[in-house]
Amino acid sequence: MMRMKRVILIVIFAVGTMASAQTKQDVDLIISGGTVVTMDAARAIIHDGSVAVRGDSIIAVGPSSEIEKRYRSPQVIDARGSLVLPGFINGHTHVPMTLFRGLHDDVTLNDWLRKYIFPAEAKNVNAEFVRWGTRLAAAEQIRAGVTTFADMYYFEDAIAEETKAAGMRGVLGETFIDFPAPDNKSEAQMLAYTENFLKRWQGDSLIQAAPAPHSIYTCSKKTLQDAAALARKYHAPILIHVAEMKKEWDDSEKEHGMSPVSYLNSIGVLGPDVVAAHCIYVDADDEKLLAEKRAGCVHNPSSNMMLASGVSPVPDMRATGVAVGLGTDGPAGSNNDLDLMEEIDLASKLAKITKMDPRALNAKDVVEMATIDGARALHMEKEIGSLETGKKADVVLISLDEPNAVPMYDIYSQIAYSLKGSDVETVIIGGRVVMRDRKLLTVDEPAVLEKAREYGESVKKSLQME
Amino acid sequence: MMRMKRVILIVIFAVGTMASAQTKQDVDLIISGGTVVTMDAARAIIHDGSVAVRGDSIIAVGPSSEIEKRYRSPQVIDARGSLVLPGFINGHTHVPMTLFRGLHDDVTLNDWLRKYIFPAEAKNVNAEFVRWGTRLAAAEQIRAGVTTFADMYYFEDAIAEETKAAGMRGVLGETFIDFPAPDNKSEAQMLAYTENFLKRWQGDSLIQAAPAPHSIYTCSKKTLQDAAALARKYHAPILIHVAEMKKEWDDSEKEHGMSPVSYLNSIGVLGPDVVAAHCIYVDADDEKLLAEKRAGCVHNPSSNMMLASGVSPVPDMRATGVAVGLGTDGPAGSNNDLDLMEEIDLASKLAKITKMDPRALNAKDVVEMATIDGARALHMEKEIGSLETGKKADVVLISLDEPNAVPMYDIYSQIAYSLKGSDVETVIIGGRVVMRDRKLLTVDEPAVLEKAREYGESVKKSLQME
Numbered sequence: 001m002m003r004m005k006r007v008i009l010i011v012i013f014a015v016g017t018m019a020s021a022q023t024k025q026d027v028d029l030i031i032s033g034g035t036v037v038t039m040d041a042a043r044a045i046i047h048d049g050s051v052a053v054r055g056d057s058i059i060a061v062g063p064s065s066e067i068e069k070r071y072r073s074p075q076v077i078d079a080r081g082s083l084v085l086p087g088f089i090n091g092h093t094h095v096p097m098t099l100f101r102g103l104h105d106d107v108t109l110n111d112w113l114r115k116y117i118f119p120a121e122a123k124n125v126n127a128e129f130v131r132w133g134t135r136l137a138a139a140e141q142i143r144a145g146v147t148t149f150a151d152m153y154y155f156e157d158a159i160a161e162e163t164k165a166a167g168m169r170g171v172l173g174e175t176f177i178d179f180p181a182p183d184n185k186s187e188a189q190m191l192a193y194t195e196n197f198l199k200r201w202q203g204d205s206l207i208q209a210a211p212a213p214h215s216i217y218t219c220s221k222k223t224l225q226d227a228a229a230l231a232r233k234y235h236a237p238i239l240i241h242v243a244e245m246k247k248e249w250d251d252s253e254k255e256h257g258m259s260p261v262s263y264l265n266s267i268g269v270l271g272p273d274v275v276a277a278h279c280i281y282v283d284a285d286d287e288k289l290l291a292e293k294r295a296g297c298v299h300n301p302s303s304n305m306m307l308a309s310g311v312s313p314v315p316d317m318r319a320t321g322v323a324v325g326l327g328t329d330g331p332a333g334s335n336n337d338l339d340l341m342e343e344i345d346l347a348s349k350l351a352k353i354t355k356m357d358p359r360a361l362n363a364k365d366v367v368e369m370a371t372i373d374g375a376r377a378l379h380m381e382k383e384i385g386s387l388e389t390g391k392k393a394d395v396v397l398i399s400l401d402e403p404n405a406v407p408m409y410d411i412y413s414q415i416a417y418s419l420k421g422s423d424v425e426t427v428i429i430g431g432r433v434v435m436r437d438r439k440l441l442t443v444d445e446p447a448v449l450e451k452a453r454e455y456g457e458s459v460k461k462s463l464q465m466e
Numbered sequence: 467m468m469r470m471k472r473v474i475l476i477v478i479f480a481v482g483t484m485a486s487a488q489t490k491q492d493v494d495l496i497i498s499g500g501t502v503v504t505m506d507a508a509r510a511i512i513h514d515g516s517v518a519v520r521g522d523s524i525i526a527v528g529p530s531s532e533i534e535k536r537y538r539s540p541q542v543i544d545a546r547g548s549l550v551l552p553g554f555i556n557g558h559t560h561v562p563m564t565l566f567r568g569l570h571d572d573v574t575l576n577d578w579l580r581k582y583i584f585p586a587e588a589k590n591v592n593a594e595f596v597r598w599g600t601r602l603a604a605a606e607q608i609r610a611g612v613t614t615f616a617d618m619y620y621f622e623d624a625i626a627e628e629t630k631a632a633g634m635r636g637v638l639g640e641t642f643i644d645f646p647a648p649d650n651k652s653e654a655q656m657l658a659y660t661e662n663f664l665k666r667w668q669g670d671s672l673i674q675a676a677p678a679p680h681s682i683y684t685c686s687k688k689t690l691q692d693a694a695a696l697a698r699k700y701h702a703p704i705l706i707h708v709a710e711m712k713k714e715w716d717d718s719e720k721e722h723g724m725s726p727v728s729y730l731n732s733i734g735v736l737g738p739d740v741v742a743a744h745c746i747y748v749d750a751d752d753e754k755l756l757a758e759k760r761a762g763c764v765h766n767p768s769s770n771m772m773l774a775s776g777v778s779p780v781p782d783m784r785a786t787g788v789a790v791g792l793g794t795d796g797p798a799g800s801n802n803d804l805d806l807m808e809e810i811d812l813a814s815k816l817a818k819i820t821k822m823d824p825r826a827l828n829a830k831d832v833v834e835m836a837t838i839d840g841a842r843a844l845h846m847e848k849e850i851g852s853l854e855t856g857k858k859a860d861v862v863l864i865s866l867d868e869p870n871a872v873p874m875y876d877i878y879s880q881i882a883y884s885l886k887g888s889d890v891e892t893v894i895i896g897g898r899v900v901m902r903d904r905k906l907l908t909v910d911e912p913a914v915l916e917k918a919r920e921y922g923e924s925v926k927k928s929l930q931m932e
Contacts (some may be wrong), residue, residue: 101872102879106814106828140869305815306883308824336883337870342808348572349771353816358774362572403606404803406567406915407922409931413568417772417802422888449872456873465875 024072028431029053031395033064034079037411039086039371039386043364045411051084053393056205056430061387077426077433079397083411083419086386087147087169087394087429088340089374091298092239092277092327094153096125096133098140099455100332109245109307112333116463123462124455125182127158132451134159137331137338138166139443144339144421147394147429150275150298150327150378152212152239154183157197160207167434167442169394171275171378172201173212173239176227178219187223191230198234205430208380212239213269216260217248221267228269237379238269242276242297244309249281261286270295275378277327279317280310287313291321296377299369301346303329306336311354314347314369315361325377326369339421344370348416363416397426490538494897495519497861499530500545503877505552505837505852509830511877517550519859522671522896527853543892543899545863549877549885552852553613553635553860553895554806555840557764558705558743558793560619562591562599564606565921566798575711575773578799582929589928590921591648593624598917600625603797603804604632605909610805610887613860613895616741616764616793616844618678618705620649623663626673633900633908635860637741637844639678639705642693644685653689657696664700671896674846678705679735682726683714687733694735703845704735708742708763710775715747727752736761741844743793745783746776753779757787762843765835767812769795772802777820780813780835781827791843792835805887810836814882829882863892 029052036049038061050067052060060067104116130153141149148169151159156174163170174194175181184190194211201209213219213227224240231238243249243260256263261282264270272294279297282290290297299312317324326343328335344366351361375385383392398415400408402423408414427435434442495518502515504527516533518526526533570582596619607615614635617625622640629636640660641647650656660677667675679685679693690706697704709715709726722729727748730736738760745763748756756763765778783790792809794801810832817827841851849858864881866874868889874880893901900908 098869099873101870101875101884103875105876105879105883106825108824112824136869136872143869302815305819306824308818308822308826310822311819331884336879337886339870339886345808346812349768350819352774353771353777356774356776358574358578358772359572360774401915403564403602403609403911403915403918404567404805406602406918407565407925408919409567409569409922409926410571413571413802417571418567418797420803420805420886420888422886445869449867449869452869452872453874456875459873460875 025070027052027054027059027071027073029075029077029393029428030067030071030073031077031079031084031397031428032067034082034084034397035411036061036084036387038388039368040388049084051387051393051395053428053431056392058387058389058391058393060389077397081400082425083398083400083415084387085396085398085415086371086384087396087427088145088370089325089378089385090141090146090149090328090338090340091275091325091374091377092300092329093149093151093338094330095137095149095151095159096130096153097330097332098136098338099129099133099452100459101336103332103459105333105336109309117333120459120463121182124459125154127155129455130155130158131162132448132455134162135166135443135448136452138163138168139440139445139448140338142166142168142427142435142440142443143424143438144341145396145398145424145427146338146340147396147427148378148380148384150239152214154181156209157200160197160201160209164204164206165442167206167429167432169206169384169392169429171208171210171237171239173210176211176213176219176223178223187226191226194230198230198236202234208236210236210239215241215244215248216263217251224264224269225267231273237273237275239275240277242279243281243286244278246281246310259283259286261289265289265293273379278304278309278312280304280312282313282317284316287317287320287322290317296323296325296379298325298327298377299347300327300329301343301350303334305350306334311350315351315355318365323373323376324369325374340370341419341421344416363410363412366416367412393428393431395428396424399423399425491536493518493520493525493537493539495541495543495859495894496533496537496539497543497545497550497863497894498533500548500550500863501877502527502550502853504854505834506854515550517853517859517861519894519897522858524853524855524857524859526855543863547866548891549864549866549881550853551862551864551881552837552850553862553893554611554836555791555844555851556607556612556615556794556804556806557741557791557840557843558766558795559615559617559804560796561603561615561617561625562596562619563796563798564602564804565595565599565918566925567802569798569925571799571802575775583799586925586929587648590925591620593621595921596621596624597628598914598921600628601632601909601914602918604629604634605906605911605914606804608632608634608893608901608906608909609890609904610807611862611864611890611893612804612806613862613893614844614846614850616705618680620647622675623666626663626667626675630670630672631908633672633895633898635672635850635858635895637674637676637703637705639676642677642679642685642689644689653692657692660696664696664702668700674702676702676705681707681710681714682729683717690730690735691733697739703739703741705741706743708745709747709752710744712747712776725749725752727755731755731759739845744770744775744778746770746778748779748783750782753783753786753788756783762789762791762845764791764793764843765813766793766795767809767816769800771816772800777816781817781821784831789839789842790835791840806836807885807887810882829876829878832882833878859894859897861894862890865889865891
């Protein structure tokens with residue numbers, strides 16, 4: 001149908017304006033007439049700009065007048081009056097935990113894990129559960145302009161299938177942990193499952209499979225090294241929680257005589273393929289090490305505040321050259337949503353109050369963290385994170401036709417402090433329109449909401465709540 | 467038209483079921499079948515509950531089956547699948563500053579005030595400016611479920627007219643400050659203007675006029691006392707910034723030998739009519755004094771973080787018996803929006819990370835701060851803040867039909883951490899429906915957005931930006 005329309009349009013066009021038609025290249029999609037916030041190296045902003053897309057990639061970005069001269073497309077999205085940005089990157093989450101959203105909040109992390117989440121997971125998590133949780137998370141994330149997310153959970157192969165079905169880009173980490181998990185009951189099983197998982201998704205256009213050793217306090221040196229070796233065999237990233245808790249630092253100093261970051265380095269795990277979530281308890285030496293080894297870090301302000309974990313020294317890490325992205329963390333107990341625009345806002349405000357300096361992280365800094373620096377943190381800066389020729393066509397349109405969007409004195413400030421996830425109107429991932437004018441096109445939202453409510457009831461029953 | 471419909475309905479009903487019709491009372495509006503979060507003294511939550519409204523007040527709240535038996539109405543709002551709550555109370559803001567939203571962020575408070583905001587105000591603020599800013603703020607606040615706000619600005623009489631026109635409830639403070647303001651150029655003028663303002667709005671159903679001496683560091687003892695005396699003459703509240711900055715505390719200790727709160731008490735200003743915004747630099751003695759004198763406090767977490775002002779000891783103040791509400795503060799330089807649901811979320815998270823204890827403020831605590839405790843802080847707990855017979859019918863319906871709203875294990879947790887301002891679907895203030903299914907009924911939104919953009923351009927020109 002699309003093909004047919006295009007052919008007809010080309011024919012009409014060819015008859016009408018023979019000469020100019022010959023000079024125009026066909027593309028699959030043009031996003032036309034918006035304020036294009038490229039996040040390229042020059043941080044160029046193009047007023048009345050357009051983005052031309054062919055297949056899953058960006059062919060050209062520039063002033064609308066130039067793009068119109070050079071390209072023609074059967075599909076044009078009118079972006080006038082909107083901001084056009086690279087899709088937001090949620091660098092750390094556990095998407096199936098949408099189904100545990102708000103299960104038991106306002107308790108200590110230890111109580112939450114041992115009394116509520118571990119029992120809830122043991123009784124409820126299976127492949128079907130993670131499929132529905134992933135679908136719900138896809139709906140929620142697309143609605144808030146997230147186009148790529150990095151996940152750590154169980155049954156990650158099922159998560160990958162659902163992520164791809166929703167048209168989202170995912171860096172999906174299968175968990176290694178030194179106790180029987182809901183999917184794999186031993187390290188041998190974890191290794192076998194993950195190797196199959198890595199093999200299966202090699203070369204996929206949307207999915208990057210990865211091993212995810214949970215942390216230094218739940219994985220032995222051997223588990224950490226085995227997971228890293230597997231990642232390196234398949235050129236996959238390594239997703240891991242690092243220095244999230246004070247106890248983790250204290251125990252590491254006691255057991256290994258060094259910090260969590262130094263310990264990971266000393267056993268050969270730290271490297272340019274590591275994505276380290278949290279990085280709260282890091283000192284100046286750790287920061288230097290993270291920068292030298294080109295490991296990426298992901299800051300999760302909502303989660304760190306909600307669990308009272310501590311505050312990551314993000315301004316210092318950035319100054320030291322560490323790539324720092326942003327994450328929501330899981331939507332249960334530690335947030336409780338998947339709205340990355342709130343993390344943009346919060347990252348700036350948390351840094352300001354922590355440093356007692358309103359200049360600690362500015363609006364542009366935190367928009368960078370949600371886009372190009374998030375891409376660097378996931379080691380995907382060649383593919384995503386900015387609107388540039390050759391990159392994947394992951395694009396969000398944000399409405400400026402809302403009371404909270406006017407007037408606009410500074411674009412980055414507006415994105416960071418005034419615009420909301422709910423202002424995202426259209427989302428394109430790899431050239432595919434997954435939400436148009438707030439209508440989801442790749443997720444059956446009513447079915448997902450209904451199923452989520454059913455899971456809510458069955459989880460309550462399993463825990464004998466109410 | 468409405469009257470006509472009601473008559474017809476009554477006639478039909480009377481013919482059909484003579485007996486039961488005689489036992490039913492007529493009301494003007496029934497909100498039917500929702501999950502009613504009353505915020506009454508017992509914090510009752512009614513599943514499949516209804517609220518009956520006559521005139522601007524609540525006639526009854528209870529199970530739908532009971533309300534149906536006792537009342538009939540020509541106007542029924544179907545709340546099935548939604549939460550029904552008392553409207554949110556924004557206890558501290560400067561609504562016309564919507565038109566300066568994002569004018570210059572990420573600078574120190576001193577630079578922001580002296581280099582940007584004071585010059586911008588001197589060049590741009592007049593009665594027409596505050597009218598448009600108030601209309602924009604009304605649109606934004608209604609969209610996020612705010613039904614009452616407390617304001618401090620200039621030309622407050624014009625703000626009152628626009629607040630009433632938008633159907634919102636306002637506690638509106640005309641500023642006293644010891645330098646020429648955009649409206650009044652001397653204390654004598656401020657007193658005369660404010661006395662007229664207080665007289666004009668006495669007994670109004672929506673507007674409570676008030677004097678707003680800016681702070682102890684911008685008002686002399688005489689100005690503070692004159693403003694307080696005027697308030698007391700007309701039984702109006704006194705709105706004031708208190709202990710927002712470290713410098714304010716230090717200077718007060720140096721000049722008066724006591725804290726800002728103690729100083730206000732020593733000069734007879736502190737009392738059960740004071741609404742003290744911020745209260746960051748307060749010690750245990752100040753907390754006791756605030757509680758004893760029954761002054762209300764308003765916590766503004768976004769603003770305090772954005773301006774790096776400090777963190778108010780909210781859990782301690784609550785424990786001491788101080789009524790603490792929530793505010794957005796002004797939407798320029800210090801937030802930058804008027805979404806009170808973000809403050810609910812943030813108040814909890816900021817308290818947790820500050821105390822390094824996830825139990826510091828729980829979900830119910832912060833929902834209280836946005837509703838019944840916000841009413842107490844404004845000294846309006848007899849009128850608003852909960853859904854109870856005799857109170858004003860200020861009611862919001864929040865959709866649970868969104869990906870971020872499911873599943874639901876705990877209602878307060880969902881409100882505090884997962885639901886968004888954009889999930890508010892219908893808003894009723896004093897029995898009048900001001901937003902229905904996200905359509906604003908009292909503000910000409912397109913006209914307001916266009917005018918706000920125009921003001922953006924003229925403000926830029928006045929400051930020779932771009």
